[in-house]
Amino acid sequence: MHIHIPDGVLPLWLWILGYAIVIIFLFVAVRKVRGEEKRGIYAAAMAAIMLVAMSIPLGVPYHINLTVLAGIILGPWWALISAFVTNLILATFGHGGITIVGLNTIVTWFECLVGFYMFKVLQKAFMRKSWRFPMAGGVSTFTALVLSTVLVIGMVGVSGINPAETIHHHDNGSEEAQMSLAVFAALTFPISLVGAVIEAAVTSLILIYVKKVKPTLIPG
Amino acid sequence: MRISATIYLIDHYANNLSSPMHKASTLSKLISAIAALGITIFTNSALALMAEFLIILTFIGAAKLPISRLLSWALYPAFFASLFALSQIPYSLVLPIITIFRAINTALIMLFLISTTPYPELFSILSTPSKTLGNVAFLTYRFFFLFIEQTGERFTVMKARGGLAGSWKIKITNLAHFIGMLFVTSFETSENMYAAMKTRGYSGSISYHKKLRQKFGKQDLIPILFTLCILALMIISTFFKARGLFV
Numbered sequence: 001m002h003i004h005i006p007d008g009v010l011p012l013w014l015w016i017l018g019y020a021i022v023i024i025f026l027f028v029a030v031r032k033v034r035g036e037e038k039r040g041i042y043a044a045a046m047a048a049i050m051l052v053a054m055s056i057p058l059g060v061p062y063h064i065n066l067t068v069l070a071g072i073i074l075g076p077w078w079a080l081i082s083a084f085v086t087n088l089i090l091a092t093f094g095h096g097g098i099t100i101v102g103l104n105t106i107v108t109w110f111e112c113l114v115g116f117y118m119f120k121v122l123q124k125a126f127m128r129k130s131w132r133f134p135m136a137g138g139v140s141t142f143t144a145l146v147l148s149t150v151l152v153i154g155m156v157g158v159s160g161i162n163p164a165e166t167i168h169h170h171d172n173g174s175e176e177a178q179m180s181l182a183v184f185a186a187l188t189f190p191i192s193l194v195g196a197v198i199e200a201a202v203t204s205l206i207l208i209y210v211k212k213v214k215p216t217l218i219p220g
Numbered sequence: 221m222r223i224s225a226t227i228y229l230i231d232h233y234a235n236n237l238s239s240p241m242h243k244a245s246t247l248s249k250l251i252s253a254i255a256a257l258g259i260t261i262f263t264n265s266a267l268a269l270m271a272e273f274l275i276i277l278t279f280i281g282a283a284k285l286p287i288s289r290l291l292s293w294a295l296y297p298a299f300f301a302s303l304f305a306l307s308q309i310p311y312s313l314v315l316p317i318i319t320i321f322r323a324i325n326t327a328l329i330m331l332f333l334i335s336t337t338p339y340p341e342l343f344s345i346l347s348t349p350s351k352t353l354g355n356v357a358f359l360t361y362r363f364f365f366l367f368i369e370q371t372g373e374r375f376t377v378m379k380a381r382g383g384l385a386g387s388w389k390i391k392i393t394n395l396a397h398f399i400g401m402l403f404v405t406s407f408e409t410s411e412n413m414y415a416a417m418k419t420r421g422y423s424g425s426i427s428y429h430k431k432l433r434q435k436f437g438k439q440d441l442i443p444i445l446f447t448l449c450i451l452a453l454m455i456i457s458t459f460f461k462a463r464g465l466f467v
């Protein structure tokens with residue numbers, strides 16, 4: 001999930017704070033990944049795959065993000081770099097404002113982080129080998145996307161803007177214009193849940209495929 | 221929105237078209253775009269934003285870029301802006317216009333910048349604070365074009381053979397296997413590319429700074445003029461707005 005607020009809508013302090021947080025973590029990330037040039041190639045490949053996957057029509061107003069898969073494959077620091085580059089490229093042609101890149105990177109990196117750590121833990125928890133990977137992948141993706149929805153709602157809440165039109169689902173929300181944050185959250189969650197279920201199923205099936213064809217790509 | 225097609229076309233405009241704006245240095249275009257974005261975001265006059273919209277379109281046309289296509293891309297953020305604008309109607313009729321034009325104008329400024337500046341040149345800016353960031357951005361761009369070709373062909377074949385027909389369960393399974401295949405082949409392609417780059421002496425750094433280091437010259441007059449026009453417009457609008465003559 002990422003925020004599709006155009007430029008000039010969010011308060012200045014919020015998007016500057018978003019950029020500031022991301023710059024600090026990017027500074028840490030580039031230090032942490034120093035010397036891992038091959039994984040840098042993977043991070044670039046993952047960012048490109050995310051861009052390509054977003055273009056695949058699903059027949060519903062939702063596009064696949066693959067952020068959790070990025071977290072699982074790349075680990076936390078390369079995933080941050082990959083998420084930032086993806087959001088930056090998307091913003092250059094209006095898919096999310098250029099001022100929102102920081103906040104969008106926080107949201108997508110959050111998904112990568114939750115996905116990475118949950119997958120690690122669940123892999124060990126589900127010991128039956130045949131369904132270990134898909135189950136861990138699916139549950140991690142679903143949880144990460146649900147939690148990122150909470151994060152986005154929180155961001156909209158602190159921004160003080162009308163929350164009715166923020167999250168990206170391409171739905172026609174004009175009649176929702178005056179609703180409160182609580183009503184907005186109540187309406188957003190079911191839509192996000194549908195997206196999370198689709199993405200969890202897709203991620204899970206991708207992991208099954210990758211595990212069969214190229215198991216070395218998946219850590220653990 | 222077809223992201224792939226958009227990136228493809230933007231790349232084509234930036235690399236294959238020729239205009240004074242295309243010839244300007246990356247730095248001058250970037251500074252000009254940042255200044256224009258800043259002015260746009262902080263402008264609170266509907267008329268000034270509408271006039272700015274016309275100025276941007278004029279410059280886009282002068283750069284030989286297809287106005288209608290760039291406008292259609294800018295309408296994507298405008299759609300989201302219009303949802304905000306709808307919620308503002310009960311309070312003001314001017315505010316929604318400001319919200320929509322601000323979104324369209326900022327999107328058009330970004331599109332104007334990237335349609336006249338190849339992505340690698342813009343990414344070279346990222347390599348100034350960190351080579352890692354610059355390299356990942358540059359390689360993402362290269363991989364994107366490699367992967368999108370593979371994906372396009374395979375997706376058409378999958379559709380033609382009924383891969384997306386049938387129940388949702390079948391659709392999602394086939395789609396996931398398709399993305400899985402894309403995933404595996406993409407990583408294999410990137411590994412092969414890495415091996416090839418290694419043989420050419422790659423050690424974690426790619427050099428592509430040519431235009432960033434280009435000196436300021438008369439080719440930079442167009443981006444400067446672009447920013448000056450927007451700035452002048454905003455100063456005039458502020459002057460008249462203070463006297464209650466502008467909305």
